[in-house]
Amino acid sequence: MNILTFDIEDWFHILDNDSTKTAKEWNNYESRLHNNMERIFSVLERHHVRASFFCLGWIAEKHPDIIRTIDKLGYEIGSHSYHHQLVYEQNKNVFRADVEKSVKTIEDIIGKKVRIYRVPGFSITETTTWAFEILCNMGIEVDSSVFPAHRAHGGFPSYGKGEPSVFLINGKSIKEFPINVYQFLSCNIIFSGGGYFRAIPYSFIKRFSKKSGYIMTYFHPRDFDPDQPNIKGLPLNRKFKSYVGLKSALSKLDKYLTDFSFIDIGTAEKEIDWNNVKTFDLTSIHTK
Numbered sequence: 001m002n003i004l005t006f007d008i009e010d011w012f013h014i015l016d017n018d019s020t021k022t023a024k025e026w027n028n029y030e031s032r033l034h035n036n037m038e039r040i041f042s043v044l045e046r047h048h049v050r051a052s053f054f055c056l057g058w059i060a061e062k063h064p065d066i067i068r069t070i071d072k073l074g075y076e077i078g079s080h081s082y083h084h085q086l087v088y089e090q091n092k093n094v095f096r097a098d099v100e101k102s103v104k105t106i107e108d109i110i111g112k113k114v115r116i117y118r119v120p121g122f123s124i125t126e127t128t129t130w131a132f133e134i135l136c137n138m139g140i141e142v143d144s145s146v147f148p149a150h151r152a153h154g155g156f157p158s159y160g161k162g163e164p165s166v167f168l169i170n171g172k173s174i175k176e177f178p179i180n181v182y183q184f185l186s187c188n189i190i191f192s193g194g195g196y197f198r199a200i201p202y203s204f205i206k207r208f209s210k211k212s213g214y215i216m217t218y219f220h221p222r223d224f225d226p227d228q229p230n231i232k233g234l235p236l237n238r239k240f241k242s243y244v245g246l247k248s249a250l251s252k253l254d255k256y257l258t259d260f261s262f263i264d265i266g267t268a269e270k271e272i273d274w275n276n277v278k279t280f281d282l283t284s285i286h287t288k
Contacts, residue, residue, distance in 0.1 A: 001213065003216050004051040004263070005053070005265065006221070007118065008070075008221065011225060019232065022083070023083065026058070035225075036225050043253060044257075050262075050263060052076040052265040055106060057103075057105040060109055061105050067110060076116065076265060077110060084120045086120060086121050092130055096134045096138070118145050123153045124145045129167075133172070142265060143177070144178070147179050148179065150188075162180040163213075164268075165278045166278075166279045167280050168280065179193070180192055180216050182212060191209075192205075192215050193218035195244060197217075197245075199244045
């Protein structure tokens with residue numbers, strides 16, 4: 001099962017950097033989103049493939065035409081938060097208000113229920129699983145926020161194997177589509193999105209994909225924009241992650257969609273027997 005998703009944010013929505021942290025700073029940068037979205041729409045149309053789009057509420061408010069175009073083209077739309085902030089830097093009330101604002105903003109534009117969600121930076125951790133209950137209460141039915149390994153933004157290593165599951169929360173439940181992890185030389189390799197996809201040679205991506213029964217991709221419009229300006233002041237490791245492989249990313253995606261078949265989250269959800277996936281009791285973070 002290979003799932004294709006995009007996180008719709010602009011080139012300056014970079015986490016862990018003071019000059020790009022909040023909307024106050026974002027207003028200092030010129031948007032490059034329309035041209036980058038056209039690149040994405042073109043490659044999807046060429047391959048006749050469906051995808052899910054997790055959209056920032058801030059983007060929806062600034063560029064409602066982009067959200068309408070995604071919807072008009074028949075793609076599935078979810079929320080990627082409103083203010084693009086890490087979950088573990090928020091309290092419950094702030095997170096709840098952000099989810100509510102993002103969902104309402106998108107729903108008002110497309111006139112449809114938003115039922116899928118992804119947090120910025122895959123920043124739900126073992127200590128912030130309260131976010132799942134808030135998502136349930138906000139009407140979210142499917143989440144794709146778990147990064148089942150250690151990472152700069154925390155990660156969720158106790159999740160175990162990267163495969164779909166169900167989280168149980170006080171009598172409610174939410175379906176989870178995590179990022180996939182490939183075991184290579186005793187290391188957890190992430191290859192299916194963002195800077196990982198851009199940095200890893202395509203021959204390795206193809207090899208890892210052939211051996212993976214479940215793939216959750218996550219791309220951003222800026223991943224396919226080789227002419228985007230450099231953000232000043234980024235640490236070297238963050239600069240590498242943000243700008244490596246930009247020139248070849250679009251052709252690499254084109255090859256990926258040629259060599260493998262992809263579906264959107266809604267289609268994947270229908271193909272899974274949810275009675276036979278692992279379930280997590282969030283009071284103990286142990287698989288039942």
